[in-house]
Amino acid sequence: MNSQRKQFVAHFVYPYLFRTGSWLYYLIAFQKRYRPFVFTGVSENLELFPFDEIFDLTSFSKARITCERAIKRLLGTYPTHWVRLFSKRPATIHSHFGDGALSQMLISRALGVPHVVSFYGADATKIPKDPCMQGRYRDLFKQAAAVLAEGPYMAQTLQELGCPRDRIHVIHLGVPVADYSFRARNGSEVVRILIASTFTEKKGVVDGLLALQKVKEPFELTLVGDAPASNAGALSYKASVEETLKDCSFPVRRLGYISPDALKAELLRADILLHPSRHAADGDAEGGFPVVLTEMAATGGLIVGTRHCDIPEIAKEGVNATLAREGDADDIAAAIERLLSWSERWSDMSQQARKIVTSDFEASNQARKLESLYDVVLEGAV
Numbered sequence: 001m002n003s004q005r006k007q008f009v010a011h012f013v014y015p016y017l018f019r020t021g022s023w024l025y026y027l028i029a030f031q032k033r034y035r036p037f038v039f040t041g042v043s044e045n046l047e048l049f050p051f052d053e054i055f056d057l058t059s060f061s062k063a064r065i066t067c068e069r070a071i072k073r074l075l076g077t078y079p080t081h082w083v084r085l086f087s088k089r090p091a092t093i094h095s096h097f098g099d100g101a102l103s104q105m106l107i108s109r110a111l112g113v114p115h116v117v118s119f120y121g122a123d124a125t126k127i128p129k130d131p132c133m134q135g136r137y138r139d140l141f142k143q144a145a146a147v148l149a150e151g152p153y154m155a156q157t158l159q160e161l162g163c164p165r166d167r168i169h170v171i172h173l174g175v176p177v178a179d180y181s182f183r184a185r186n187g188s189e190v191v192r193i194l195i196a197s198t199f200t201e202k203k204g205v206v207d208g209l210l211a212l213q214k215v216k217e218p219f220e221l222t223l224v225g226d227a228p229a230s231n232a233g234a235l236s237y238k239a240s241v242e243e244t245l246k247d248c249s250f251p252v253r254r255l256g257y258i259s260p261d262a263l264k265a266e267l268l269r270a271d272i273l274l275h276p277s278r279h280a281a282d283g284d285a286e287g288g289f290p291v292v293l294t295e296m297a298a299t300g301g302l303i304v305g306t307r308h309c310d311i312p313e314i315a316k317e318g319v320n321a322t323l324a325r326e327g328d329a330d331d332i333a334a335a336i337e338r339l340l341s342w343s344e345r346w347s348d349m350s351q352q353a354r355k356i357v358t359s360d361f362e363a364s365n366q367a368r369k370l371e372s373l374y375d376v377v378l379e380g381a382v
Contacts, residue, residue: 177298
């Protein structure tokens, strides 16, 4: 690669960028040796995730959008994407989310450049349950130069879907550790527990609330998150959360959705992050693990999680966390009480938490690993 002139990588993300997408922002924006260029159908939250080079359809007139969409139905992609892509001459395209990558296979072939595909959750667990999608995924795996997973559980899931093992690469989603203040947890008279997640079944918020009802030691709960207004399933699950909260006798601070900076403050304030993820009835799952766990560990905070997907990659039993069976409120309660009983070890566990993130989940390091993978992919394409 010519080090004097950075090569473009076209990143396909829809939308750019959902409010909980800081982890994806870091992966793209922290690249140094390649020049990222974002393609999307709609841009949002740009005040949170500023990016210089974004191309979307929102600036078009309604008539043009209608025309573009009609052509998309015939060609599988927006024609303006073709024009902009050809003018940029990207070295490769990188599709974020496997289901979206299906419509970008044609673009990769037309440009004659390698196709890198990242899977993140439902695209590897829920969506492939449709038999029609299974065949399309097999075609994608044959065409993709590299397929990215967050951790070993996700890698195994992709292999079981038919992706050749030698095309699967594990690259963690990281956080910029220096942006997170550190506080060694030392225990307190009233422990501060935090739940921070979207209200969907796979996040297990109801399981967490039921577990907390069984905990005898004093604590206070802060509940951050809400259900997306456009997601009927999430709104239904939110109703279950509300019903469960009515039976909770412990104090609860409810904050709803908050900004990334406000979330950092809440993570630093809390002693324990409770995140009892589970497989949803429709097959939805974390795939990898929620990045809020990495953020909590970066502050030195402790974690109670479940043995779900790749959560044990960041939440390590007895090191910085305790783990329970997913969907089991009794076992989750036992994990909470186990961690509470270790208060004399909390300071050391906090140090270990920060060390894990610094060593294996620093955002700049993960971006470098991704760029090294681009190097390998491009060498193979020569």
